Amino acid sequence: xxxxxxxxxxxxxxxxxxxxxxxxxxxxxxxxxxxxxxxxxxxxxxxxxxxxxxxxxxxxxxxxxxxxxxxxxxxxxxxxxxxxxxxxxxxxxxxxxxxxxxxxxxxxxxxxxxxxxxxxxxxxxxxxxxxxxxxxxxxxxxxxxxxxxxxxxxxxxxxxxxxxxxxxxxxxxxxxxxxxxxxxxxxxxxxxxxxxxxxxxxxxxxxxxxxxxxxxxxxxxxxxxxxxxxxxxxxxxxxxxx
Amino acid sequence: xxxxxxxxxxxxxxxxxxxxxxxxxxxxxxxxxxxxxxxxxxxxxxxxxxxxxxxxxxxxxxxxxxxxxxxxxxxxxxxxxxxxxxxxxxxxxxxxxxxxxxxxxxxxxxxxxxxxxxxxxxxxxxxxxxxxxxxxxxxxxxxxxxxxxxxxxxxxxxxxxxxxxxxxxxxxxxxxxxxxxxxxxxxxxxxxxxxxxxxxxxxxxxxxxxxxxxxxxxxxxxxxxxxxxxx
Numbered sequence: 001x002x003x004x005x006x007x008x009x010x011x012x013x014x015x016x017x018x019x020x021x022x023x024x025x026x027x028x029x030x031x032x033x034x035x036x037x038x039x040x041x042x043x044x045x046x047x048x049x050x051x052x053x054x055x056x057x058x059x060x061x062x063x064x065x066x067x068x069x070x071x072x073x074x075x076x077x078x079x080x081x082x083x084x085x086x087x088x089x090x091x092x093x094x095x096x097x098x099x100x101x102x103x104x105x106x107x108x109x110x111x112x113x114x115x116x117x118x119x120x121x122x123x124x125x126x127x128x129x130x131x132x133x134x135x136x137x138x139x140x141x142x143x144x145x146x147x148x149x150x151x152x153x154x155x156x157x158x159x160x161x162x163x164x165x166x167x168x169x170x171x172x173x174x175x176x177x178x179x180x181x182x183x184x185x186x187x188x189x190x191x192x193x194x195x196x197x198x199x200x201x202x203x204x205x206x207x208x209x210x211x212x213x214x215x216x217x218x219x220x221x222x223x224x225x226x227x228x229x230x231x232x233x234x235x236x237x238x239x240x241x242x
Numbered sequence: 243x244x245x246x247x248x249x250x251x252x253x254x255x256x257x258x259x260x261x262x263x264x265x266x267x268x269x270x271x272x273x274x275x276x277x278x279x280x281x282x283x284x285x286x287x288x289x290x291x292x293x294x295x296x297x298x299x300x301x302x303x304x305x306x307x308x309x310x311x312x313x314x315x316x317x318x319x320x321x322x323x324x325x326x327x328x329x330x331x332x333x334x335x336x337x338x339x340x341x342x343x344x345x346x347x348x349x350x351x352x353x354x355x356x357x358x359x360x361x362x363x364x365x366x367x368x369x370x371x372x373x374x375x376x377x378x379x380x381x382x383x384x385x386x387x388x389x390x391x392x393x394x395x396x397x398x399x400x401x402x403x404x405x406x407x408x409x410x411x412x413x414x415x416x417x418x419x420x421x422x423x424x425x426x427x428x429x430x431x432x433x434x435x436x437x438x439x440x441x442x443x444x445x446x447x448x449x450x451x452x453x454x455x456x457x458x459x460x461x462x463x464x465x466x467x468x469x470x471x472x473x
Binding site: 040057059120150191229238 | 254256257258259283284285300301302303332369370371396453
Protein backbone atom coordinates (compact mmCIF):
# COMPACT_ATOMS: atom_id res chain seq x y z
CA UNK A 1 0.00 0.00 0.00
CA UNK A 2 1.37 3.40 -0.98
CA UNK A 3 0.81 6.89 0.32
CA UNK A 4 0.97 8.00 3.91
CA UNK A 5 -0.52 5.86 6.65
CA UNK A 6 -3.17 3.29 6.00
CA UNK A 7 -5.68 5.41 4.13
CA UNK A 8 -7.31 3.30 1.46
CA UNK A 9 -7.83 5.29 -1.74
CA UNK A 10 -8.75 2.55 -4.20
CA UNK A 11 -11.67 0.21 -3.74
CA UNK A 12 -11.38 -3.51 -4.26
CA UNK A 13 -13.28 -3.24 -7.56
CA UNK A 14 -10.50 -0.96 -8.87
CA UNK A 15 -12.58 2.19 -8.72
CA UNK A 16 -11.74 5.21 -6.60
CA UNK A 17 -13.52 6.18 -3.38
CA UNK A 18 -15.90 8.51 -5.24
CA UNK A 19 -16.69 5.79 -7.79
CA UNK A 20 -14.58 7.21 -10.63
CA UNK A 21 -12.39 5.11 -12.89
CA UNK A 22 -8.67 5.80 -12.77
CA UNK A 23 -8.81 7.87 -15.96
CA UNK A 24 -12.06 9.68 -15.22
CA UNK A 25 -12.42 13.43 -14.65
CA UNK A 26 -14.60 15.02 -12.03
CA UNK A 27 -17.57 16.87 -13.60
CA UNK A 28 -16.49 20.18 -15.15
CA UNK A 29 -18.79 23.08 -15.99
CA UNK A 30 -17.82 26.56 -17.17
CA UNK A 31 -19.71 29.81 -17.52
CA UNK A 32 -18.25 32.81 -19.35
CA UNK A 33 -19.03 36.48 -18.82
CA UNK A 34 -20.43 36.29 -15.30
CA UNK A 35 -19.06 39.61 -13.99
CA UNK A 36 -20.50 42.72 -15.68
CA UNK A 37 -17.79 45.07 -14.38
CA UNK A 38 -14.89 43.03 -15.76
CA UNK A 39 -13.68 43.16 -19.36
CA UNK A 40 -13.81 39.36 -19.36
CA UNK A 41 -14.75 36.78 -16.75
CA UNK A 42 -15.46 33.12 -16.19
CA UNK A 43 -16.47 30.67 -13.50
CA UNK A 44 -15.16 27.11 -13.52
CA UNK A 45 -16.70 24.37 -11.41
CA UNK A 46 -14.40 21.36 -11.37
CA UNK A 47 -15.66 18.71 -8.99
CA UNK A 48 -16.18 20.64 -5.77
CA UNK A 49 -13.73 23.39 -6.81
CA UNK A 50 -15.22 26.73 -7.77
CA UNK A 51 -12.87 29.27 -9.39
CA UNK A 52 -13.86 32.70 -10.64
CA UNK A 53 -11.52 34.69 -12.90
CA UNK A 54 -11.82 38.32 -13.96
CA UNK A 55 -9.70 40.09 -16.56
CA UNK A 56 -9.20 43.85 -16.75
CA UNK A 57 -7.25 45.68 -19.42
CA UNK A 58 -5.02 46.03 -21.29
CA UNK A 59 -4.35 49.19 -19.28
CA UNK A 60 -1.31 51.36 -18.61
CA UNK A 61 1.04 49.46 -16.31
CA UNK A 62 1.56 51.10 -12.92
CA UNK A 63 3.97 51.62 -11.26
CA UNK A 64 5.96 52.57 -14.34
CA UNK A 65 8.96 50.49 -13.29
CA UNK A 66 7.00 47.31 -14.16
CA UNK A 67 6.37 48.53 -17.74
CA UNK A 68 8.08 46.68 -20.57
CA UNK A 69 8.74 48.75 -23.68
CA UNK A 70 8.21 45.82 -26.04
CA UNK A 71 5.31 43.92 -24.48
CA UNK A 72 2.53 43.84 -21.94
CA UNK A 73 2.94 42.36 -18.49
CA UNK A 74 0.36 39.99 -17.07
CA UNK A 75 -0.42 40.62 -13.44
CA UNK A 76 -2.08 37.59 -11.87
CA UNK A 77 -3.49 37.50 -8.37
CA UNK A 78 -4.59 34.05 -7.23
CA UNK A 79 -6.42 34.03 -3.95
CA UNK A 80 -8.33 31.48 -1.94
CA UNK A 81 -11.37 32.83 -0.13
CA UNK A 82 -11.21 32.37 3.65
CA UNK A 83 -14.32 30.16 3.43
CA UNK A 84 -13.05 28.01 0.56
CA UNK A 85 -11.84 25.18 2.81
CA UNK A 86 -13.08 23.68 6.07
CA UNK A 87 -10.18 25.31 7.94
CA UNK A 88 -10.48 29.09 7.61
CA UNK A 89 -7.72 30.54 5.44
CA UNK A 90 -6.13 33.73 6.69
CA UNK A 91 -7.02 36.43 4.13
CA UNK A 92 -4.26 37.93 2.02
CA UNK A 93 -1.24 36.78 0.09
CA UNK A 94 0.79 33.87 1.37
CA UNK A 95 3.70 31.84 0.02
CA UNK A 96 1.47 29.41 -1.84
CA UNK A 97 -0.72 32.04 -3.49
CA UNK A 98 2.39 33.99 -4.58
CA UNK A 99 3.83 30.87 -6.17
CA UNK A 100 0.61 30.00 -7.99
CA UNK A 101 0.15 33.61 -9.14
CA UNK A 102 3.68 33.56 -10.56
CA UNK A 103 3.41 30.26 -12.44
CA UNK A 104 -0.03 31.23 -13.76
CA UNK A 105 1.25 34.60 -14.99
CA UNK A 106 4.24 33.00 -16.69
CA UNK A 107 2.14 30.37 -18.41
CA UNK A 108 -0.44 32.92 -19.59
CA UNK A 109 2.38 35.10 -20.95
CA UNK A 110 3.34 32.20 -23.20
CA UNK A 111 -0.04 32.21 -24.97
CA UNK A 112 -1.19 35.83 -24.86
CA UNK A 113 0.21 37.96 -27.72
CA UNK A 114 1.81 40.33 -25.23
CA UNK A 115 3.89 42.08 -27.90
CA UNK A 116 0.68 43.70 -29.21
CA UNK A 117 0.40 45.90 -26.10
CA UNK A 118 3.76 47.45 -25.16
CA UNK A 119 3.89 49.17 -21.76
CA UNK A 120 0.49 47.79 -20.85
CA UNK A 121 -0.72 45.55 -18.07
CA UNK A 122 -3.38 42.87 -18.24
CA UNK A 123 -4.78 42.23 -14.79
CA UNK A 124 -6.07 38.73 -14.07
CA UNK A 125 -7.80 38.08 -10.75
CA UNK A 126 -8.46 34.48 -9.76
CA UNK A 127 -10.60 33.86 -6.72
CA UNK A 128 -11.11 30.34 -5.41
CA UNK A 129 -14.53 30.21 -3.77
CA UNK A 130 -14.45 26.50 -2.94
CA UNK A 131 -11.42 24.24 -2.86
CA UNK A 132 -11.12 20.47 -3.17
CA UNK A 133 -7.66 19.80 -4.71
CA UNK A 134 -6.75 21.10 -8.15
CA UNK A 135 -7.50 24.79 -7.59
CA UNK A 136 -4.49 26.02 -9.59
CA UNK A 137 -5.73 24.01 -12.57
CA UNK A 138 -9.31 25.29 -12.21
CA UNK A 139 -7.90 28.81 -11.78
CA UNK A 140 -5.80 28.72 -14.94
CA UNK A 141 -8.68 27.26 -16.95
CA UNK A 142 -10.95 30.06 -15.67
CA UNK A 143 -8.29 32.68 -16.48
CA UNK A 144 -7.97 31.37 -20.06
CA UNK A 145 -11.72 31.58 -20.66
CA UNK A 146 -11.86 35.05 -19.08
CA UNK A 147 -8.98 36.27 -21.31
CA UNK A 148 -10.76 34.97 -24.41
CA UNK A 149 -13.99 36.58 -23.21
CA UNK A 150 -12.15 39.91 -22.79
CA UNK A 151 -11.00 39.81 -26.42
CA UNK A 152 -7.32 39.55 -25.52
CA UNK A 153 -5.45 37.98 -28.48
CA UNK A 154 -4.05 34.56 -27.66
CA UNK A 155 -2.46 31.86 -29.79
CA UNK A 156 -4.30 29.20 -27.80
CA UNK A 157 -6.11 28.74 -24.53
CA UNK A 158 -4.54 26.88 -21.61
CA UNK A 159 -6.29 23.98 -19.95
CA UNK A 160 -5.24 23.19 -16.40
CA UNK A 161 -5.42 19.51 -15.51
CA UNK A 162 -3.66 17.17 -13.07
CA UNK A 163 -2.85 13.51 -12.72
CA UNK A 164 -1.17 11.74 -9.85
CA UNK A 165 -0.37 8.48 -8.16
CA UNK A 166 -2.28 6.74 -5.41
CA UNK A 167 -1.52 3.27 -4.08
CA UNK A 168 1.06 2.81 -6.87
CA UNK A 169 -1.64 3.47 -9.48
CA UNK A 170 -1.62 6.45 -11.82
CA UNK A 171 -4.95 8.28 -11.69
CA UNK A 172 -6.41 11.35 -13.38
CA UNK A 173 -7.69 14.42 -11.55
CA UNK A 174 -6.99 13.86 -7.86
CA UNK A 175 -9.64 14.77 -5.32
CA UNK A 176 -8.88 16.05 -1.83
CA UNK A 177 -8.21 12.69 -0.14
CA UNK A 178 -6.10 11.49 -3.08
CA UNK A 179 -4.12 14.73 -3.07
CA UNK A 180 -3.53 14.62 0.69
CA UNK A 181 -2.71 10.94 1.04
CA UNK A 182 -1.48 10.03 -2.47
CA UNK A 183 2.10 9.56 -3.62
CA UNK A 184 2.41 12.11 -6.43
CA UNK A 185 0.65 15.02 -8.11
CA UNK A 186 1.38 16.30 -11.63
CA UNK A 187 -0.52 19.49 -12.52
CA UNK A 188 -0.01 20.60 -16.12
CA UNK A 189 -1.14 23.52 -18.29
CA UNK A 190 -1.79 22.20 -21.80
CA UNK A 191 -2.39 24.11 -25.03
CA UNK A 192 -5.06 21.85 -26.50
CA UNK A 193 -4.69 22.85 -30.15
CA UNK A 194 -0.91 22.69 -30.41
CA UNK A 195 -0.28 20.09 -27.72
CA UNK A 196 2.34 22.29 -26.07
CA UNK A 197 2.85 22.49 -22.32
CA UNK A 198 2.65 25.93 -20.71
CA UNK A 199 3.45 24.82 -17.18
CA UNK A 200 4.28 21.62 -15.41
CA UNK A 201 4.84 20.99 -11.74
CA UNK A 202 5.42 17.73 -9.92
CA UNK A 203 4.99 16.88 -6.28
CA UNK A 204 6.19 13.39 -5.32
CA UNK A 205 7.89 10.76 -7.43
CA UNK A 206 6.83 9.09 -10.67
CA UNK A 207 8.78 6.54 -12.71
CA UNK A 208 9.25 7.41 -16.42
CA UNK A 209 6.48 4.93 -17.32
CA UNK A 210 4.14 6.38 -14.70
CA UNK A 211 4.96 9.89 -15.91
CA UNK A 212 4.12 8.94 -19.51
CA UNK A 213 0.82 7.42 -18.44
CA UNK A 214 -0.02 10.46 -16.28
CA UNK A 215 0.68 12.77 -19.22
CA UNK A 216 -1.43 10.60 -21.50
CA UNK A 217 -4.33 10.97 -19.04
CA UNK A 218 -3.67 14.72 -18.82
CA UNK A 219 -3.77 15.23 -22.59
CA UNK A 220 -6.96 13.20 -22.91
CA UNK A 221 -8.60 15.20 -20.13
CA UNK A 222 -7.37 18.52 -21.58
CA UNK A 223 -9.22 17.78 -24.82
CA UNK A 224 -12.41 17.09 -22.84
CA UNK A 225 -12.11 20.27 -20.77
CA UNK A 226 -11.25 22.31 -23.87
CA UNK A 227 -14.58 21.32 -25.41
CA UNK A 228 -16.38 22.58 -22.31
CA UNK A 229 -14.38 25.86 -22.52
CA UNK A 230 -15.30 26.38 -26.17
CA UNK A 231 -18.96 25.56 -25.49
CA UNK A 232 -19.03 28.06 -22.61
CA UNK A 233 -17.66 30.87 -24.80
CA UNK A 234 -19.99 30.03 -27.66
CA UNK A 235 -23.01 29.68 -25.36
CA UNK A 236 -22.57 33.24 -24.20
CA UNK A 237 -23.16 34.60 -27.69
CA UNK A 238 -25.12 31.91 -29.44
CA UNK A 239 -27.74 30.71 -26.94
CA UNK A 240 -30.19 33.60 -27.37
CA UNK A 241 -29.64 33.90 -31.12
CA UNK A 242 -32.88 33.84 -33.08
CA UNK B 243 -8.01 19.63 -33.47
CA UNK B 244 -11.07 21.83 -33.43
CA UNK B 245 -11.92 23.41 -36.74
CA UNK B 246 -13.20 26.89 -37.45
CA UNK B 247 -14.85 27.91 -40.66
CA UNK B 248 -13.66 28.41 -44.18
CA UNK B 249 -16.90 28.98 -46.02
CA UNK B 250 -19.45 31.65 -46.72
CA UNK B 251 -21.45 31.19 -43.52
CA UNK B 252 -20.11 32.96 -40.45
CA UNK B 253 -19.10 30.83 -37.52
CA UNK B 254 -17.95 31.58 -34.02
CA UNK B 255 -14.37 30.56 -33.24
CA UNK B 256 -12.27 30.66 -30.08
CA UNK B 257 -8.54 31.40 -29.71
CA UNK B 258 -6.36 28.60 -31.01
CA UNK B 259 -8.84 27.19 -33.51
CA UNK B 260 -7.58 26.50 -37.02
CA UNK B 261 -9.60 28.62 -39.42
CA UNK B 262 -7.88 27.84 -42.69
CA UNK B 263 -4.77 26.78 -44.50
CA UNK B 264 -2.12 29.25 -45.61
CA UNK B 265 -2.18 28.08 -49.22
CA UNK B 266 -3.73 30.80 -51.33
CA UNK B 267 -5.01 32.77 -48.34
CA UNK B 268 -3.79 35.95 -46.69
CA UNK B 269 -3.97 36.43 -42.95
CA UNK B 270 -6.15 39.28 -41.73
CA UNK B 271 -6.77 40.72 -38.28
CA UNK B 272 -7.52 38.42 -35.36
CA UNK B 273 -5.47 35.56 -36.82
CA UNK B 274 -1.87 34.34 -36.94
CA UNK B 275 0.03 31.67 -38.82
CA UNK B 276 1.26 28.59 -37.00
CA UNK B 277 2.72 25.57 -38.86
CA UNK B 278 1.26 26.75 -42.19
CA UNK B 279 -2.19 26.94 -40.67
CA UNK B 280 -4.17 30.06 -39.92
CA UNK B 281 -5.13 30.19 -36.25
CA UNK B 282 -7.76 32.45 -34.66
CA UNK B 283 -6.39 34.59 -31.84
CA UNK B 284 -9.69 36.01 -30.64
CA UNK B 285 -13.21 34.94 -29.85
CA UNK B 286 -15.24 36.06 -32.83
CA UNK B 287 -16.67 35.35 -36.25
CA UNK B 288 -14.52 34.17 -39.12
CA UNK B 289 -14.69 36.38 -42.20
CA UNK B 290 -13.31 35.57 -45.62
CA UNK B 291 -12.99 38.49 -47.99
CA UNK B 292 -11.01 38.62 -51.25
CA UNK B 293 -8.67 35.82 -50.18
CA UNK B 294 -8.08 37.30 -46.74
CA UNK B 295 -9.24 35.36 -43.73
CA UNK B 296 -9.79 37.24 -40.50
CA UNK B 297 -11.72 37.10 -37.24
CA UNK B 298 -14.22 39.82 -36.31
CA UNK B 299 -13.87 39.89 -32.53
CA UNK B 300 -16.93 39.88 -30.28
CA UNK B 301 -15.19 41.86 -27.61
CA UNK B 302 -12.23 44.07 -28.30
CA UNK B 303 -10.42 46.89 -26.53
CA UNK B 304 -10.20 50.23 -28.36
CA UNK B 305 -6.90 50.63 -30.19
CA UNK B 306 -6.36 54.29 -31.15
CA UNK B 307 -5.38 55.12 -34.71
CA UNK B 308 -4.30 58.43 -36.11
CA UNK B 309 -7.32 60.41 -37.35
CA UNK B 310 -9.91 58.71 -35.11
CA UNK B 311 -12.69 60.93 -33.80
CA UNK B 312 -12.96 60.16 -30.08
CA UNK B 313 -14.94 61.32 -27.08
CA UNK B 314 -12.58 61.75 -24.15
CA UNK B 315 -13.06 62.48 -20.48
CA UNK B 316 -10.50 64.68 -18.75
CA UNK B 317 -8.68 62.48 -16.24
CA UNK B 318 -5.87 64.80 -15.16
CA UNK B 319 -4.90 68.42 -15.76
CA UNK B 320 -1.38 69.84 -15.71
CA UNK B 321 -0.21 73.40 -16.24
CA UNK B 322 0.02 73.03 -20.00
CA UNK B 323 -1.79 69.82 -20.95
CA UNK B 324 -4.72 67.55 -20.28
CA UNK B 325 -4.70 63.76 -19.91
CA UNK B 326 -7.86 62.32 -21.42
CA UNK B 327 -9.41 58.94 -20.77
CA UNK B 328 -10.24 57.75 -24.28
CA UNK B 329 -11.44 54.26 -23.32
CA UNK B 330 -8.15 52.72 -24.50
CA UNK B 331 -5.21 51.07 -22.80
CA UNK B 332 -3.48 54.43 -22.38
CA UNK B 333 -4.62 57.95 -21.68
CA UNK B 334 -4.47 60.45 -24.52
CA UNK B 335 -2.45 63.61 -24.11
CA UNK B 336 -3.89 66.92 -25.26
CA UNK B 337 -1.22 69.67 -25.17
CA UNK B 338 -2.38 73.25 -24.88
CA UNK B 339 -0.90 73.99 -28.30
CA UNK B 340 -3.52 71.66 -29.82
CA UNK B 341 -6.46 73.03 -27.79
CA UNK B 342 -8.97 75.28 -29.58
CA UNK B 343 -8.42 78.10 -27.10
CA UNK B 344 -5.54 80.41 -26.33
CA UNK B 345 -4.41 78.95 -23.04
CA UNK B 346 -2.04 80.71 -20.66
CA UNK B 347 0.50 78.46 -18.92
CA UNK B 348 -1.12 77.26 -15.68
CA UNK B 349 -4.64 78.16 -16.79
CA UNK B 350 -5.55 74.85 -18.46
CA UNK B 351 -8.04 73.98 -15.72
CA UNK B 352 -10.13 77.07 -16.50
CA UNK B 353 -10.93 75.75 -19.96
CA UNK B 354 -11.45 72.09 -19.17
CA UNK B 355 -11.41 70.41 -15.78
CA UNK B 356 -11.31 66.83 -14.56
CA UNK B 357 -14.56 65.05 -15.49
CA UNK B 358 -15.33 67.23 -18.52
CA UNK B 359 -15.93 65.51 -21.83
CA UNK B 360 -14.71 66.66 -25.18
CA UNK B 361 -14.73 65.73 -28.81
CA UNK B 362 -11.17 65.30 -30.05
CA UNK B 363 -9.26 63.68 -32.84
CA UNK B 364 -6.24 61.36 -32.50
CA UNK B 365 -3.31 63.35 -33.90
CA UNK B 366 -0.61 60.75 -33.51
CA UNK B 367 0.05 57.32 -32.02
CA UNK B 368 3.68 56.28 -31.67
CA UNK B 369 5.14 52.80 -31.49
CA UNK B 370 4.98 52.88 -27.69
CA UNK B 371 1.23 53.57 -27.85
CA UNK B 372 1.57 57.20 -26.69
CA UNK B 373 -1.53 58.98 -27.95
CA UNK B 374 -1.55 62.68 -28.79
CA UNK B 375 -4.96 64.28 -29.25
CA UNK B 376 -5.98 67.48 -30.98
CA UNK B 377 -9.02 69.69 -30.62
CA UNK B 378 -8.06 71.90 -33.55
CA UNK B 379 -10.51 71.04 -36.32
CA UNK B 380 -14.07 71.56 -37.42
CA UNK B 381 -16.59 70.47 -34.78
CA UNK B 382 -14.01 69.51 -32.15
CA UNK B 383 -15.08 71.03 -28.87
CA UNK B 384 -15.82 70.62 -25.20
CA UNK B 385 -19.12 68.78 -24.73
CA UNK B 386 -21.07 70.89 -22.27
CA UNK B 387 -24.51 69.34 -22.80
CA UNK B 388 -26.13 66.06 -23.80
CA UNK B 389 -25.21 62.57 -22.65
CA UNK B 390 -22.25 60.29 -23.35
CA UNK B 391 -23.15 56.60 -23.65
CA UNK B 392 -20.65 53.74 -23.77
CA UNK B 393 -21.07 51.04 -26.42
CA UNK B 394 -18.84 48.08 -27.41
CA UNK B 395 -16.18 49.20 -29.91
CA UNK B 396 -16.79 46.21 -32.18
CA UNK B 397 -20.49 47.09 -32.56
CA UNK B 398 -19.87 50.60 -33.92
CA UNK B 399 -20.20 49.51 -37.57
CA UNK B 400 -23.50 47.85 -36.76
CA UNK B 401 -24.76 50.97 -34.95
CA UNK B 402 -23.82 53.17 -37.91
CA UNK B 403 -25.13 50.74 -40.53
CA UNK B 404 -24.35 50.73 -44.21
CA UNK B 405 -23.47 54.31 -45.29
CA UNK B 406 -24.62 55.51 -41.84
CA UNK B 407 -28.19 54.34 -42.59
CA UNK B 408 -28.92 53.13 -39.03
CA UNK B 409 -27.41 56.24 -37.49
CA UNK B 410 -29.41 58.55 -39.75
CA UNK B 411 -32.61 56.69 -38.90
CA UNK B 412 -31.82 57.02 -35.19
CA UNK B 413 -31.23 60.75 -35.61
CA UNK B 414 -34.48 61.19 -37.56
CA UNK B 415 -36.55 59.11 -35.15
CA UNK B 416 -35.24 60.66 -31.95
CA UNK B 417 -34.69 64.17 -33.31
CA UNK B 418 -31.36 64.18 -31.47
CA UNK B 419 -27.84 65.10 -32.48
CA UNK B 420 -25.70 61.97 -32.28
CA UNK B 421 -21.93 61.71 -32.66
CA UNK B 422 -20.29 58.28 -32.62
CA UNK B 423 -16.72 58.27 -31.32
CA UNK B 424 -14.40 55.55 -32.62
CA UNK B 425 -13.53 54.76 -29.03
CA UNK B 426 -16.94 53.29 -28.20
CA UNK B 427 -18.55 56.44 -26.83
CA UNK B 428 -21.63 58.03 -28.31
CA UNK B 429 -22.66 61.63 -27.62
CA UNK B 430 -26.39 62.31 -27.77
CA UNK B 431 -28.04 65.70 -27.41
CA UNK B 432 -31.71 66.57 -27.74
CA UNK B 433 -34.87 66.44 -25.69
CA UNK B 434 -35.20 64.04 -22.78
CA UNK B 435 -37.47 61.56 -24.57
CA UNK B 436 -35.13 61.45 -27.53
CA UNK B 437 -32.06 60.84 -25.38
CA UNK B 438 -33.89 58.09 -23.47
CA UNK B 439 -34.90 56.46 -26.73
CA UNK B 440 -31.35 56.57 -28.10
CA UNK B 441 -30.05 55.16 -24.83
CA UNK B 442 -32.45 52.22 -25.17
CA UNK B 443 -31.48 51.79 -28.83
CA UNK B 444 -27.80 51.62 -27.86
CA UNK B 445 -28.68 49.07 -25.16
CA UNK B 446 -30.22 46.97 -27.91
CA UNK B 447 -26.97 47.36 -29.85
CA UNK B 448 -25.04 46.14 -26.79
CA UNK B 449 -27.30 43.09 -26.39
CA UNK B 450 -28.00 42.24 -30.04
CA UNK B 451 -25.15 43.97 -31.91
CA UNK B 452 -23.50 40.65 -32.77
CA UNK B 453 -26.73 38.90 -33.76
CA UNK B 454 -28.81 38.75 -36.88
CA UNK B 455 -31.79 39.83 -34.76
CA UNK B 456 -30.28 43.34 -34.39
CA UNK B 457 -32.09 44.94 -37.36
CA UNK B 458 -35.49 43.57 -36.41
CA UNK B 459 -34.97 44.62 -32.76
CA UNK B 460 -34.09 48.15 -33.91
CA UNK B 461 -37.14 48.37 -36.18
CA UNK B 462 -39.37 47.28 -33.30
CA UNK B 463 -37.76 49.93 -31.13
CA UNK B 464 -38.35 52.63 -33.78
CA UNK B 465 -42.06 51.80 -33.86
CA UNK B 466 -42.16 52.12 -30.10
CA UNK B 467 -40.96 55.72 -30.27
CA UNK B 468 -43.44 56.61 -33.01
CA UNK B 469 -46.27 55.24 -30.90
CA UNK B 470 -45.04 57.26 -27.93
CA UNK B 471 -44.95 60.36 -30.12
CA UNK B 472 -48.49 59.75 -31.42
CA UNK B 473 -49.82 59.34 -27.94
